[in-house]
Amino acid sequence: MPTRRNFLLSSAAAAAAAPTLALAAQSSQPEKLPPAIAALTNRHAEAVPITLAEREQRLERARALMHQNNIDAIVITTGTSLTYFTGLRWGQSERFFAWTLPATGAPFIVCPVFEEGRVRERMESKPATLPSASTTRVYTWNEDEDPYQLLAKALNESGLATCKIGIEERTQFVFADGIAHASAALTITSATPVTSGCRSIKSPAELALMQLANNITLAVYKACYQSAQPGMTNRQFSQMVDLAYTRCGVTGDASCQVGEYSALPHGSLQPQVIQEGEIILIDDGCTVEGYQSDISRTFVLGDPTIPKLDKARKVFDIVLKAQSAALAAAHPGAPCHTIDAAARDLIAAAGYGPDYKYFTHRLGHGIGMDGHEWPYLVRGNTTPLAASMCFSDEPGIYLPGEFGVRLEDDWHVTEDGGKMFTPQSPSLEHPFGKI
Structure with missing residues (x-):
């Protein structure tokens, strides 16, 4: 896990990271990779194709x-x-x-x-x-x-x-x-x-492929989080994600937005540099036998006690509660719009409303062979949920000029309610739990 001590190391290490990773990609030599990424293994054989x-x-x-x-x-x-x-x-x-x-x-x-x-x-x-x-x-x-x-x-x-x-x-x-x-x-x-x-109704074989895609994405994100260094650019981080997916035997990618650019839900083209105490927002996923994952994580590297992060931690906690509220509202027969409302109402009640002011997009989208597909968790959509439908659950709060926090996990409808494919992110400082 990145620590303050790591951040006090020379940023020259990060400047060298990109060519090192590029060399490792070309030579396929694990010893040239960050240890957490080198530890990833090819999981292609776990995927069972559709019959x-x-x-x-x-x-x-x-x-x-x-x-x-x-x-x-x-x-x-x-x-x-x-x-x-x-x-x-x-x-x-x-x-x-x-x-x-x-x-x-x-x-x-x-x-x-x-x-x-x-x-x-x-x-x-x-x-x-x-x-x-x-x-x-x-x-x-x-x-x-x-x-x-x-x-x-x-x-x-x-x-x-x-x-x-x-x-x-x-x-x-x-x-x-x-x-x-x-x-x-x-x-x-x-x-x-x-x-x-x-x-929109996934079979057990489809759910298994989506579970694998989500498992791989979370493992890749965690390995890249552990491998991040101060001074690394957002593009270098994304390249590291690409390489990690290659280690896992799948194709995938991730956008990476830093600081004020994390307030733009789909990011910016501006070059960005990861610094201590800056919000980092990563998003996207991978494809396994045609089935996709879509996960977002928001975190910081370095000293987690920096006072300027107090506001970000409070926003993170609100977004996490909103994500949980949306999942709790899900059950077969519930109209799609009620899942969006569960998260949006909580965010507005916490002072980040009204309506779409800071939570600027719908709560989620269907997912399967396309990253975005029917049905959508958005106001006005009365389509009832049915068992084995799959969605993203991705509330966010975006503060222009400051930072944005989005938490996204994929989930599916069961007879008993909504079930996440992956564990939720517990905190800004420990996005994958304590390592």
């Missing part, structure tokens, strides 16, 4: 939701929802590529003719990832042809000449517009009731 059987179940869940919402088919072009349902990872392009799932019948793919080989390679891969691959038909179009007319033809051959099509929310406008004008017999609507309806 083909689970993806088949996702298709059945999607079809049930399509029937409930009077949607005849959903069209997904690229992005996270495509990977969620099919296991395919397909880069965004100006060329139309779409996987379509009818409420009744087999799915089909529309793609450029020169991509058919790549599509079929993935359909036939071992282990298999694409559900219903044996019955999935591939329609191809040449560069001088209209892919949207081809989509309309494929729908017609699936018995959906006249139908309501759900478009995934992150579909490029040019694609959504092309689908909308492909046929006067097609009606366009949002696919969010289906895609979010599936993705």
Whole structure:
């Protein structure tokens, strides 16, 4: 753990830290790393991928939701929802590529003719990832042809000449517009009731991956906290986090904001230097088999008894109580907005209101394969919580020109209430408990 004695060491040590870490990253020699980071181990083998059987179940869940919402088919072009349902990872392009799932019948793919080989390679891969691959038909179009007319033809051959099509929310406008004008017999609507309806309820396999991602992030943060030095820049700290994630066998990152810049919830581009007694706010997470973590910690290095930190300690305690209040308000059936209100009301009552004045953002967001996804813990959202939904819980108080404090942990809804994936941060001086 960083101490006042460490802070009294020459800041030249920090100036040397970045090249040392860079050398260690290039050479993969643990002896060149700070001991706490060198002690991290590769945890990739702990991750159990999502199975083909689970993806088949996702298709059945999607079809049930399509029937409930009077949607005849959903069209997904690229992005996270495509990977969620099919296991395919397909880069965004100006060329139309779409996987379509009818409420009744087999799915089909529309793609450029020169991509058919790549599509079929993935359909036939071992282990298999694409559900219903044996019955999935591939329609191809040449560069001088209209892919949207081809989509309309494929729908017609699936018995959906006249139908309501759900478009995934992150579909490029040019694609959504092309689908909308492909046929006067097609009606366009949002696919969010289906895609979010599936993705917002996590399976035990998904929860296990998210637990691992959160465990790794907390271990990385702790190791980097133990390795921080006076005079280190915020960018050097972030680079150290990147390297620590590499040691763990995953990809991840963290922003680092110091002093007055911690009052900006998403930080500043200004170069910053870590000093004794300055607030440090770190945020972000890692990805494990496509599932994400998102954790924030606020702490100080050096002598914890510095008088100027008295105000920061009081603010930290308020934010910690607000985080706990939000978690305590969570249970199946509770509207999303009540979780935000539990934290916001406590912060306002402690003198940091009204409303969004110092707690400037919503209480939290859904999380899973995307860092931010449906549903959101925000005023006005009446969506009821359900077991196995996952969220961030991240209240904050931001004092412009002074400092900001945010505490963020991910959690999931159980039949008995909310449950954190990771322990809450107990104090400004001991963000990971006494070490």
